[in-house]
Amino acid sequence: MSAGTFEALRGQLHEAATAFADGPGALEGILRGIVDDVDRAVREPLEIFPVCHHSPASALAMARRLRAKQPKVVYLELCEDMAPLLTELRNCRLPVAVQAFAGEVVGFPADWSPLSVVAPITEASAEYQAIAYALDTPGVELVLVDRSSDHVFQWEARDEHPAAPGESADSDAPHGEDGALHGDAVGVEIGDLRPRFAELEEHLLRHGRVRHWSEWWHQYVEVPLGDGDHDTYRQVMLLIGSLFRRLAPGDPGRVRVDEDRERYMWTRIRAHLTATGTDPADGLYVCGAFHAVSRVEEFGVHGTDTFTISPPSGTTWRHGLIPSSHAAIEAQFGLAGGSVSIAAAEWAKNVRRTGVKPFRLAGQAGTKKQGRKAVLPAVPAPSGAPADKLSGFLGRPPALDRLDEAELLGWSVDIVRAARRNGYLASTADAIAVFETSILLAGMRDRAKPTPYDFQDAAVTCIEKDVVPGRRDVRRLVESMMGGDRVGQVGYDALPPLARDVHDRLAPLALKLQQRGVQRALLDIASRPELEACSDVLWILRHLLPHGAARPIMGERRLGERPVQESWDLALGTHQRALIELGYEGVSIEQVLEQRLRRTAYDPRATTGAVLETVEDALLHLRSRRLADELGTRALEVLARERTVDGAPEVLRRVRRLLAYHRTHEPALPAWIESFVTTGYAHYCTLLPTAVTDEDATVRQVGAMLGFLFSMEGLALSLGCDRTQLELAVAQSRPEDPAKTALLWAARTHLGTLSRNELRTRCAGLLGNPLVVPSYPRYLSGFLHALEPVPALADFVVEAVSQAFARLPDQVLLPWLPSLITSLRSGGTELAPLLIREADRLFPARLAALDAWTPPWEAPPSPVGEQGAVGPHPGRGVALLAAHPAACDALAGLLGCDDPWQQAPAATSRGAALLGVHPATGEALAELLTTG
Structure with missing residues (x-):
């Protein structure tokens, strides 16, 4: 393109700046700088294709350009370490997200762990069109050139603030289960195109008569560019990117990250061009419009090579695909609720209207099977340099779309039908009202054709009124009608080995585990013993996955017990992301559970009760005596260094359970339990006098200490402890x-x-x-x-x-x-x-017996004293002993009666001698014999 291509536009902007700003100055500098940015990007030998994140207009323009240009190399703004995963997209149902995950961090703050970076991909996005074209076209190379996942956090640590996804979320951004599919991951976007100058965005929304940024973009960019040619699309997107960049606030940290990303990408591009000898004219660089108009010195094929890429940290990154959804994308990147669903509907309508054939990966879920990869037919490229399309586009009044009454009428009928199904008292009159109100709102907002957002406002006004009778309000119903919150799915072949192993081991249940929603599994283990292995898997999953992924309805697992029948509610398809992330930690769920138990036990803040819980889990789920002994030894170490009694109730409860298990299932107690009992006995004896006077120690905790000392006393004494220590501890307690x-x-x-x-x-x-x-x-x-x-x-x-x-x-x-x-x-x-x-x-x-009942503690004392006062009839025991002298002799022996025998005329046995020593007992016995 010649240097004077945009001279006419520069002259117009000079006159506008003079008129509006009373003479050229800062405004002219900004306006002319924008044109310079566009001119520089258009003249670059390597064609730059600016895009906006999940924009149907960008995706449509990308499909057109790829078929016309047929580049041999596609450079894509995406983390370079995610490249090996892109081929697995064909085994998934979009939307999905490419994820880089690190459970243990090296070189980053410990409280950032775990680290996660995701890049969501939908069909209505330019990046997916580029990926599908490159992977399914022979001889085409796809090169990811953006910073690696490790560098994402390196640069955040350098600027001393952790990355936070969704920094500028709209007020009506979605929340809930699907909105959290990405978790707390940092989002990587291709085409983060949004004003960073709050006053500019407010100005655009107010004068555009729209509620949020997604609606403004749909009305003033998506619709006008939907039918534009390649040059118009490209120059307009570059113009918008330059405008937002030049009016962005000067946040040093963010500006530095943006410019370093651009230096990084151009450095990678030049390195690849040099290494492969590729002609820049045969390549296509796909990046966000914000980065397409970069002003760094490294910009372009002929830029400088002064940027040094830092080496990766020692963090080990694992990569995989996780399910995504429209709501998750909206929540993570601060888009309005329903905007991605509306974009997907707009994409499908544009494809039907224009006849453009989009690119889709062969074998992609929901697509028809294709034959062998074929070379695309050549499309002649336009001759001559592209002309200045900005002057005409900016000076042309907006085209007035004719009202599509059939489409609007269909929307009105469908929303009334959906409202009726959800409990609203909607009628045909409401459908007419929605139709007319949509047209009215569009007219008030200077639109000839109502947009989906106008229709949504009209439906809320005419149908919802003041109450929501069902689970969904009318706004959500409109989103669902426009395409709904489409949730992606990672196919079996794209799952990590651990997730595939789980599916294989649960195959006897004959359930569709990848299906979203809750499924009931019935396990009759008594008649089908092979299902016990499935039970083992489910209990481990219950321990590892979030609540609701595997929930037992009937049955429980206790130490020493075997299952007979169980019933489970499974939602593994809904929690597929969590299952996939388990695969980043190990190759089997048993290995992951063992790692987590060790991590919990060896945590510096671990308590004795928490470590004992890991011992119980090791025996219960892994049946590993080796691991249980190791963790038990760790519990002994933690107990010895504790100086409070906060965890005494939990320690008592778990030690009792473990003791009962080992006494009934093992020939001898493990050495660590014996050491734990002796150490705990001495430990709690030492802490008792302090704990009873400590205001922070509750009576329940002190009771648990005494419970440990009294219930473990027999075992502790047999192992060498001294009871005097306990007596002194109680005596010293005040x-x-x-x-x-x-x-x-x-x-x-x-x-x-x-x-x-x-x-x-x-x-x-x-x-x-x-x-x-x-x-x-x-x-x-x-x-x-x-x-x-x-x-x-x-x-x-x-x-x-x-x-x-x-x-x-x-x-x-x-x-x-x-x-x-x-x-x-x-x-x-x-x-x-x-x-x-x-x-x-x-x-x-x-x-009836209450009136004549006398409480035992108010009954008259028995003549035989306290030792014989047992129940309402205190003398029965004496009579029974007198009637059975042999038993009385045995009792005397147990009581330690070793006094010399006294001769009695009528009694020669030791039992009679004992009664002679205690005359009161003899009198009571005589009275019993007389009355008997």
């Missing part, structure tokens, strides 16, 4: 909190340093002291938590609660009842059944 005080009383009762009569006397004293009565409910809370370490006190706790209900005044009792209920619900869930069973044993079973 709690001030009433709940902890009651808990320590219960502990002393268990150790034998406090009798039940003394404990009962202390509680009676509390109820008799008016100053202490308001705090008595807190003592009861302590007794309730004492059931964990001393379950034998259940009858006494029932007695204490009954005494409270009988003697506490209403002003104390009634406010305490809610706290008692919440305490039972939150911290005493496992203790409540024990309390209820004991109350059921003590209280009468029928209402």
Whole structure:
């Protein structure tokens, strides 16, 4: 193109600047600079094809240009490390996203992990047209020239702020499950074309009479360029890119990243041209319009080679394809809700209207099978240099599209039908109203033909009114009618080995696992033992995948138990992205689970309870004694360095479960469990005096400590621990909190340093002291938590609660009842059944017996003393022993009665001698024999 191609346009802009700005100046500099940018890009020997992200006009122009030019090399603005994955697109149903993933980072901040970069691809995008053309045309090479995924984060770290996707999301951007298909990944766009100057975007929206940027682009760029020739399209896109670039705010970090990307791409392009000897005239450079008008010195085939590309970091990147959706693209890149669906509908309409044959990968899901790859027929290129098309385009009034009444009428009928299915009381009158309102809104916005956005506003106004009876509002119904939130799918052949292995191992279930939605799987393992392997896979997936991917409905997995029947709700197709990302961590789900368990156990912030949970999971899901022993040793290390009792309840619960499993399924306890019990015994004995006075330690945590000490006492003593250490720890404990005080009383009762009569006397004293009565409910809370370490006190706790209900005044009792209920619900869930069973044993079973019932704690004391007072008939045991002297002799031996025998005329046995030593017992026995 000659240097004077745009001289006429420069003259017009000079006159406009003089008129509007009262003389040439800054405005003229901007306007003339824009023309210079367009001129420079058009004169470049390597043809630059500017595009906009997911723009139907760009895709249509790309298809036309590829058939006309037939380039031998296509340079594409996409992360260069994603190139090997593009051939797998033919095994997927679009939209999908190419992903680079790194679970462990090297050279980046640790809190950025995991790193993820995605590049979504839809059929209505110029990049897909270029990829399909290059991969299915013999002799054509596709070269990705943008920075690698590693450099994306290298440059973010250099500018000292992490990349955040969706920085400028519209207010009505979609959210929800499909909107999160990309997760927290950083998005890579081809053609990020949007004003970065907020005032400029606001000005365009206000004067264009539109609500958001997506609508402005559709009305003023998509529609005018849909029928434009190649030169017009190219120059207009370059003009828009230059305008947005020159009016962008001067953010140094963002400008530096933009310019470094352009230097990077041109450096790669020149290196490839030099290495292959390709003629620049046979190539095509596809990039965003923003980067097509770059002003860096490295720009162009003849640019300088002064840019140095930094080496990659030590991070290991894994690549794959993940499913995407229209809503996910909109959410990630800040587009208006439904804009990508409307763009897809516009693309399909333009293809039908213009007759342009788009490129599609052979074997792509949803396409017809094609034969062998054939060379495209040559299309003669236009002769002569392209003319200045900007002057005519900018000076021409907008073309008035004729109203397509049939199309608008069809939309109106379809939306009313969809509204009826979703619970709206819509009628034919509403269809007419939508039709007329669409035309009215288009006229108010200076449009001869209503756009989909005009129709959407009209439908909301005429149908939705004030309520939404169903799950979807009218705006979502219009989006669905225009094409819906199309969700892509990665085919079986494109899945990583781990995902394919999961599908193969679940094949006996005979389900369509790649299908979206929830499917029910019934596993009758008793009659089909081969399904137990499927059960193992499902339980591991439940542990690894997000909630809802594999959810058990019936059946549970416990240590030492084998499954019989199970029922599952599976949604692996919906959570395909999560399953694919598991493949980045290993080659099997067992390997991934083992890695995650180790990562959890060796985390510097791991607690003893969390490590014990990994031990249980290793036994439960992997059945690996080796891994369980390794993680158990790690739990021992974590316990030894803990200085708080926050995790005591969880430690107690899990150690009890692991002990029960090993005692019933192993010939001997593992060495780590024995060490854990002895270490825990000494550890909690040491912490007990401090914990009872620590305000941050709750009564439940102190109760769990005592529960560990008392329940593990027998095993700990057999392994060499000293009971004196526990007795000293309890004796040194001086709690001030009433709940902890009651808990320590219960502990002393268990150790034998406090009798039940003394404990009962202390509680009676509390109820008799008016100053202490308001705090008595807190003592009861302590007794309730004492059931964990001393379950034998259940009858006494029932007695204490009954005494409270009988003697506490209403002003104390009634406010305490809610706290008692919440305490039972939150911290005493496992203790409540024990309390209820004991109350059921003590209280009468029928209402009629309640009047004559006397509580055991109010019954007159038995003559045989406390040791014989068991239940409402305290003397029965003595009579039974007298009737069976051999049993009495055995009992005397168990009680350690080794006193010298006393001779009695009528009693020669040791049992009779024992009764002689205790005359009260003898009298009670005689009375029983007399009355019997």
